[in-house]
Amino acid sequence: MNHDVYISLGSNLGNRKAYLQQAIEGIAMRVGTIVDIAPIYETPSWGFAGEAFLNTCLLSRTYLSPDEVMAQLLQIEHELGRERTPSKGYQSRTIDLDILFYDDRIINTELLTVPHPLLHRRKFVLKPLAAIDEHKEHPILKKTVAELLRTTDDTSPVQRLTDQLSFPAQKSPFLHYKYIAIEGNIGSGKTTLATKIAEDFNAKLILEQFSDNPFLPKFYENPKQYGFTLEMSFLTERYQQMRDQLAQMDLFKEFVVSDYDIFKSLIFSKITLTDDEFVLYRKLFYILYNQIIKPDLYVFLYQNTDRLIENIKKRGRDYEQNISPDYLKKIHYGYLDFIQKNTAINSLIIDVTDLDFVKYYTHYDFIIEKIREN
Template sequence: MPTVPFIAIEGPIGIGKTSLAHKLSAQFNFHLLKEIVEENPFLGKFYDDIEEWSFQTEMFFLCNRFKQLEDIQQKYLSWNKAVVADYHISKNMIFARRTLPADKFDKYEQIYHILTKDMPVPNMMIYLHASLDTILNRIQQRGRDIEQNIKSSYLAQLADDYEAYMNEFEMLHPDIPVIRINGDEMDFVNYQDDLDTIIRQVQQQQEVLIQKRGTNL
């Protein structure tokens, strides 16, 4: 685990992960790591026909996220430079479990574990969650053409999957703090007070991290 802040922001599609990552990067002068989304050549086809294009879509995301994290480790974390990312690579398993048939999921899972066994693990997680209505509204507001065909039933399942995943994450990684942000109650894009609340929570966890570093020296 890195000894400098390595923050990963997670949550369902459209919840505001990238917006928050930008704001925290600017606030703390952390390097910003953004996931590759619209560059995925299979994504539009995936939203039209999930069963047909799920494996190609998930493999593209996995390989690109692996390369991004490899670069982050070499260029930033290894040099004690803090990073905030708008994703955690383990999200791949959330989507893969939901979209891949059993035979392809088994193959995918093997490749996933091979690629990620030595990847850096965040030492702080921010989990954004909200009701389906809020998620749908935010997807509509940002207006990505590629997302307009996403079925609301898929988004609802995905939100449930994320909740189960984060509950499991907290049990498996009790040493990694998780800051939970309810998107129905907080709008950090339009309200500075809400953003300031999140910033204070991050600062508190950074202080804990600094104390741990001092103890381990």
Template sequence: MQYKLITIEGNIGAGKTTLAKILSERLHGRLILESFEDNPFLPKFYKEPEKYSFPLELFFMAERFKQLQHSVNGPDLFHDTTISDYVFIKSLLFAKVTLAEDEYKLYKRLFHIINKQLPNPDILIYLHVPIQKLQKNIQTRDRSYEQSIPDEYLQKIQNTYLEYLKQSDQKVLFVEAENADFLTDSKHVDLILDALSKDYSPGKHYLQLS
């Protein structure tokens, strides 16, 4: 595998963690999963977003940085490839949606200070899933605090990701994953593994899963 650090991104409910786990097994790679359930502000945020958005995003950024700094920058004698179900800039993208303008400006300054200490992924896999399918996935996984996420919030997150990818100069595998079923349909995973065997130029490269 030519890509040593592979990150998977996408909206809430897109299937990031499921794909990361399967790829780590197939590639015998080190797996980094976001510990989102450790954030004590998450259930509170969904009930009172304006009150809890800033501590929520600060906690996420601090925990993501600590995890990535320890895992990605540290040596690993047993794995040549690392797969993560998030990329650090996710912190800034979500903050752009959730924070007030003055809070976002402060958050952005802090983000750029610590972002310099982390390596960029060799390739980013973005799972693009329509909002209604995301909602279906969210209902299926049945996390109580997620059950009332409005379509409008998911759409804002989606738009923010797409705008970021439009201007990004990194290597991106943009996967149309509306029909993806990574758990029961191995051909979808095989298609992604085949795509990862190619050497891409910087920019977006599309893969349709059907």
């Protein structure tokens, strides 16, 4: 899931604006997408005698946990020359990064307290925070940021500057692709990955519409009776969806990403149909397949059979629980056979057996880098 994290930034040493900008670049690289950046405010040092601070705030959208976000912020501070020494109290710093809010969560751990415990007492935090979202409610105090700003006991002057900070130039790793298909066996995570890529890189998302197919549960109960009906149903649905979705390109999206390629129809049908049924099905398939736009990149997510079965059990679809390991292996070999024989297709196989690209950003970044390098 995406999480909204509000982060305060401050600097009172050296080129203060440059440090703020470098921190923003680091947050975009290590934490998540930058959604909004507040103006810059200059304020006296708070809690100690020192040079004036430049302060701002930003909203980032991230997949990281609160502890992971904080760990990345500390690393950015370290790289920008700050060493935190709590025993010495407040002091001047090249950069200061704090989590103000993480969604609406209340967190009290040894590492982290969220919302920030002094947020409501610091005008240099509330001012830029209000510029981003004055209606954001404090989950403990039950007051909006605007209300906290009006009632704070901090009377220190806060001056808004005309200087502005820039959004990071986020170069997409998919600039040379117009259409990417994410494929894989049942339970491999293709839908999750396609959705994450679409959200993070401004892509049009096409998800396979299979959940309402009335023949799927019947097929798992009686494959011989419902095999041909199911495969024809899938083929017509996939063909119609791809034809309609790929013909209607979104001008505000960078590219298209889907969680399937229509060729999977032929892969699955070869396993589920009798020889005679498959011969007929293949003729009908190629009539439709030749009319469909092909992906510029075909990404196949490999997971071993044990991990696939584990994932299938976790997502809890009743009609999938009796899928046999032998059936999954046949599907796997069908995909590999397709990739090996269709050398004209730009294919990329990524082993995700030991990866959890939802829980760990580094795993997700590994996959993105593989696609970038392809």
